[in-house]
Amino acid sequence: MREITYLEAVREAMSQEMRKNDDVYILGEDIGVYGGAFGVTRGMIEEFGPERVRNTPISEAGIAGAAVGSALTGMRPILELQFSDFITIALDQMVNQAAKIRYMYGGKGKVPMVLRTPSGSGTGAAAQHSQSLEAWVAHIPGLKVVQPSTAYDAKGLLKAAMDDDNPVIFYEHKLLYKTSSDVPEEEYSIPLGKADIKREGTDVTIVATAIMVHKSLEAAKELEKEGISVEVVDPRTIVPLDEETIVNSVKKTGKVIVVHEAVKRGGIGGEIASMIAESEAFDYLDAPIKRLGGANSPIPYNPELEKAHVPQVPDIIKAVKETLNRA
Amino acid sequence: MQLTKEKLLIPDLSNDKLIDLYKQMWQIRLFDEKVDEFFAKGMIHGTTHLAVGQEASAAGVCALLTVEDKITSTHRGHGHCIAKGATADKMMAELFGRTTGYCKGKGGSMHIADVEMGNLGANGIVAGGIPLAVGSALTAKMKKLDYVTVCFFGDGATNEGSFHEAVNLAAIWDLPVIFVCENNQYGMSGPIKEMAKVEHIADRAGAYGIPGVVADGNDIIEMINVTDEAINRARSGKGPTLIEAKTYRWKGHSKSDAKKYRTREEEQEWRKKDPIKRYKEVLIEAGLLTEEKAEEIRLAVKQEIEDAVKFAEESPAPTLDDLLTDVYA
Numbered sequence: 176m177r178e179i180t181y182l183e184a185v186r187e188a189m190s191q192e193m194r195k196n197d198d199v200y201i202l203g204e205d206i207g208v209y210g211g212a213f214g215v216t217r218g219m220i221e222e223f224g225p226e227r228v229r230n231t232p233i234s235e236a237g238i239a240g241a242a243v244g245s246a247l248t249g250m251r252p253i254l255e256l257q258f259s260d261f262i263t264i265a266l267d268q269m270v271n272q273a274a275k276i277r278y279m280y281g282g283k284g285k286v287p288m289v290l291r292t293p294s295g296s297g298t299g300a301a302a303q304h305s306q307s308l309e310a311w312v313a314h315i316p317g318l319k320v321v322q323p324s325t326a327y328d329a330k331g332l333l334k335a336a337m338d339d340d341n342p343v344i345f346y347e348h349k350l351l352y353k354t355s356s357d358v359p360e361e362e363y364s365i366p367l368g369k370a371d372i373k374r375e376g377t378d379v380t381i382v383a384t385a386i387m388v389h390k391s392l393e394a395a396k397e398l399e400k401e402g403i404s405v406e407v408v409d410p411r412t413i414v415p416l417d418e419e420t421i422v423n424s425v426k427k428t429g430k431v432i433v434v435h436e437a438v439k440r441g442g443i444g445g446e447i448a449s450m451i452a453e454s455e456a457f458d459y460l461d462a463p464i465k466r467l468g469g470a471n472s473p474i475p476y477n478p479e480l481e482k483a484h485v486p487q488v489p490d491i492i493k494a495v496k497e498t499l500n501r502a
Numbered sequence: 503m504q505l506t507k508e509k510l511l512i513p514d515l516s517n518d519k520l521i522d523l524y525k526q527m528w529q530i531r532l533f534d535e536k537v538d539e540f541f542a543k544g545m546i547h548g549t550t551h552l553a554v555g556q557e558a559s560a561a562g563v564c565a566l567l568t569v570e571d572k573i574t575s576t577h578r579g580h581g582h583c584i585a586k587g588a589t590a591d592k593m594m595a596e597l598f599g600r601t602t603g604y605c606k607g608k609g610g611s612m613h614i615a616d617v618e619m620g621n622l623g624a625n626g627i628v629a630g631g632i633p634l635a636v637g638s639a640l641t642a643k644m645k646k647l648d649y650v651t652v653c654f655f656g657d658g659a660t661n662e663g664s665f666h667e668a669v670n671l672a673a674i675w676d677l678p679v680i681f682v683c684e685n686n687q688y689g690m691s692g693p694i695k696e697m698a699k700v701e702h703i704a705d706r707a708g709a710y711g712i713p714g715v716v717a718d719g720n721d722i723i724e725m726i727n728v729t730d731e732a733i734n735r736a737r738s739g740k741g742p743t744l745i746e747a748k749t750y751r752w753k754g755h756s757k758s759d760a761k762k763y764r765t766r767e768e769e770q771e772w773r774k775k776d777p778i779k780r781y782k783e784v785l786i787e788a789g790l791l792t793e794e795k796a797e798e799i800r801l802a803v804k805q806e807i808e809d810a811v812k813f814a815e816e817s818p819a820p821t822l823d824d825l826l827t828d829v830y831a
Contacts, residue, residue, distance in 0.1 A: 200644065226644060232674065237667025240633015241640055247622060248572065248641040267664070271627050272634060276615075281606030282828035284617040316829050340831035 176359060181323070182352040184330035185215055185291070189253060191362050192337050193223055196251065199337060202229040202238055203255030212257040213293055213352055239265035239290070243273045243342070246288040251337065258304045259294035259346060262312070273342040274317030287340045289333070293349040295386055295436055296481055302473035305481075307385070307437035312344045313414050313446070319343040319367055320414040324388035326356040328411055331365030338364060348385045368415035372424065376406035379430040379495055382421055382447055383407060387434040387467075387486065394491035405495065413443050418450055425456035430502055432465045432494050436485045439468025461502040465494050505788040509723050513566055513730040517790050523565055523722060524785060524796070527557040527778045528803040530581040533590050534753075536807050537580070537597060537611075541757045546597050550611040551578040555720075555752035558777035559684050560585040562725025563652055563745075566733055572620045572638045572651040574631035577612045578684075578751070579624030582654050586621045588614065590810035600817035607820050608828070620649075628689070629655060629662035632681070636668045639677035639742075650678045650736045652729075658689020660703050669744065673710040676741035680732040683744065684719060686751040691763040704746035712742050719747025720777040723784060750775070 179187070193199050200223075201216060207230035210217030220228040231238045235256060242252040256262060262269070273286045296305035313320045319341055323329040329347065336343040373388055374395050383391040388409045395405035408424050410416055425431045431451060433444040444466040451457070451464055467486040474484050503511045511520075534552040541550055553560065556578075564573065564585035575582040583593060588604065596603025597611055604614050615623030622638055625631040635653030642649050659665055660683060672679045683703050687694055700706060707714025713735070717728045725747060732743035750772035754761050761769075785791035 198645075232667070232670060234667035234671060236664050237633050237636070237671045240630075240664065240668060241637040241671055244574075244622070244634035244637020244639075245641045245644070246637070247617065247634065248638045250641050250644060267627060267630060268633060272625075272630055276623065277831055278828050279605060279609040279613040280615040280617060280623060281604065281608050283605075284615065284622075285831040287831075319830075 176357040178355045179326055179358045180353055180355050181326040181329050181347070182213065182215055184326040184358050185333055185347060186217070186219065188330045188333040188337070190219060190222065192334065193227060198249065198251045199253065200227040200229060200250065201253040201255060202231050202242060204231055204233055204257055206230055206255050211255060213349060216255065235261050235264035236268060239268035240272065242288050242290070243268050243286055246286045247276060247284055252288045253337065254288060254290045256290065256292040259292040259308060260303050260306050262292060262308060265290070269312065269318065269342065269344070270315050274315045278317060285340045286342045289336045289343045289345050291345045291347060294346045295348040295350055296474045296485055297350045299476060299478060299481065301476040305474040307435070307469070309344070309346055309413060310437055310441055310443045313443055317342070318414065319412065320346070321367060321412045322346045322385045323411060324348070324351065324385050324409050326354065326358050328365060328371065330358050331363050332367065332411060334362055334364045335367050339367060343367070346385065350386055365411070367412045368417055370408055370410045370417035370420040372406060372420065373409045374405065374407040376404040376428065378404045378428055379432065379498060380406045380408060380424040380428045381432050381434060381491065381495070382410065383434040384410060384413065384443070385436060387436055390486065390488050391434055391491055393488045394495065397488070397492055398495055403495065403499065416447070416450070418454065421447065421451065422454045422456045425451055426459045429459050429461040430498050431460070432467065432491070432498055434467040434486055434491060437469055438471060439466055440471055442468045444468050462498045463501060465498050467491065467494055505723065505784055509784050511723055512727045515565065515726070519565070520785065520790055523561050524781055524791065525799050525803060526561045526585060527722070527781065528800050529590060529806070530557045530560060530584050531778060532803050532807045533584060533593065534580055536811065538753060548610050549756045550597070551756050552753040553578050553581040553751065555772065555777070556684055556686060556749045557581060558722040558781065559682065559719045559725050559747040559749055562722040563682050563729045565726050566729055567620070567652065568649070569620060570649040572622050572635070572649060574622045574635040574638070574651070574653050575624040576631065576655055576659070577624065577626055577628070578656065579614060579654070580611070583614045583616070583621055583624065587619050588616055588621060590807055591813040594810040594814040595817045598814040598817070599819065600814055601820050602813070602817040606824065608824070629659035629664040631655065632659065632664050632668040635679050636672045636677060639672060639679035640675065642678050643675065648737065650680060650733055652680045652682055654682050654684060656689060657683060657685040657687065657694040657703055658692065658697070660706060661697055669710050669712070669742070672742040673712045676739060678736035678739070679742045680729065680736055681742060681744045683746045684749055685746050686749050688755070688763065690755045693763065702746055704744055707744040712744060714744045714746065716746050716748065719749030720775045720780065722777060722781045
């Protein structure tokens with residue numbers, strides 16, 4: 176199998192779908208000849224033309240609403256927001272309109288759209304271009320929320336998101352764009368709500384999202400040298416959440432650490448930890464559930480401070496050891 | 503058609519249609535008056551926003567729409583729904599929270615929608631429906647469909663960022679959408695005169711490079727005429743128009759409004775411009791209606807609303823199992 180990058184996987188998923196289905200189009204700021212802020216749509220306007228690769232004004236609320244309205248009337252838009260921080264400006268349309276339309280209308284009408292947007296820190300872009308706000312949208316019934324961590328997952332999950340008849344928020348981690356993995360050339364779908372065990376282990380479970388999957392795998396490799404066997408579970412989608420896979424893993428290891436980049440307070444880790452505590456896995460816990468997340472501060476510019484804001488490999492290793500010591 | 507010496511109706515509408523519109527204006531008024539009565543008596547819960555006095559814009563604008571055409575509406579949307587073909591029984595059932603309502607009792611007054619009939623929904627968020635209308639128009643353009651989308655909103659909505667973003671988007675893409683601002687002079691309590699520096703909201707159209715038209719929102723013939731031109735423009739690919747319908751809501755903003763922000767004299771002045779009465783006079787002068795016939799129509803509508811209430815009252819309530827249905831498709 177050939178290897179392609181996460182960024183190429185996202186582009187390939189969109190292009191393959193657009194070749195098949197005329198109702199699918201993409202809209203967003205600078206997605207035309209510029210190719211998008213991160214280059215994801217590069218080459219697409221040349222293939223599909225400006226009608227289907229629709230370059231928009233800088234109007235996040237307007238273009239989000241246009242996507243919702245066109246989805247409600249028969250199109251299947253993909254909306255690209257340059258940075259996930261800008262979802263603040265589009266939120267009325269996503270939260271008050273897209274998420275609720277079907278329910279408010281008594282099951283009539285649907286909003287099949289994907290909002291794709293890069294999230295995460297590590298680029299030195301500071302407080303307004305580095306956040307991970309997925310917990311906000313995960314809080315809203317009616318939305319689905321996807322966070323792929325590999326190129327393979329990105330392609331398959333985006334296919335599923337495009338096929339879904341609901342509004343899906345699809346978070347791409349900007350530091351993962353250049354990472355590669357084996358990706359089939361043909362289309363394939365990874366069901367939303369199916370976690371992936373990225374590494375099997377027996378001593379402790381780490382539930383990690385997006386880039387934290389990779390940091391957790393690195394930590395697991397280090398811990399293996401000390402004879403500690405770590406299982407890394409990647410939920411891949413936080414709504415719907417594959418509770419079963421997480422619960423089963425915790426039942427097996429009896430210890431769990433939840434890791435995400437988003438600010439710990441109010442982050443999705445709290446939801447995952449609570450879900451575990453309320454589940455049958457509680458009786459299997461040998462140590463308290465531990466959460467790692469971003470600091471309670473905006474994301475700073477200084478590279479050392481920026482790094483300190485989010486969990487790093489040594490933090491995960493430390494958390495694993497602390498958890499094992501308390502067992 | 504020259505209806506009277508002063509009133510020229512530009513599009514070709516049948517006499518039956520003109521009488522139907524008169525009836526529809528009464529449907530809008532009597533529906534909302536009945537709702538007002540029920541809220542006063544505490545028979546319906548939640549809140550509601552009534553469009554009594556604004557019947558001409560809903561009926562006039564929708565007079566030329568087909569089933570394929572779309573509308574988006576506002577929190578003050580009962581009239582738009584009726585004008586786009588909704589029936590009083592299912593609307594009343596919705597306000598009663600019954601399963602036979604347009605939204606199975608889950609939307610209520612502010613969310614009545616009938617997607618299959620082209621009503622893309624009322625909206626509880628001021629200006630929330632404007633970008634949706636633009637999206638609907640984008641679908642028409644991309645799928646090469648002939649429908650137009652009418653976007654209703656109030657004067658207050660024009661100070662929202664969504665208005666600016668959406669109108670600009672529709673303008674640059676020449677989308678088949680008609681923006682209808684029902685300027686009823688107040689956004690809740692805020693007079694538009696204090697909330698915007700321009701004299702007419704229609705003047706804002708110039709900022710987007712599209713036509714802006716000021717119309718007497720209490721004159722249904724004028725509303726039909728200006729909408730006709732806007733529809734022709736939209737259907738021929740020339741893009742959107744901003745119509746400002748100057749009107750007035752007779753009732754308060756919502757069910758709890760002491761109306762301290764306006765005078766009783768001002769209210770009386772506007773009541774003299776009663777859109778139904780004015781239309782009746784035109785129809786009588788044109789020889790299409792008599793006082794007797796007009797009264798017959800009003801009474802028939804009154805009965806229709808009573809029947810709608812009966813239908814709503816006799817309809818089943820949702821079961822608790824319905825709480826979690828239709829969250830996802």
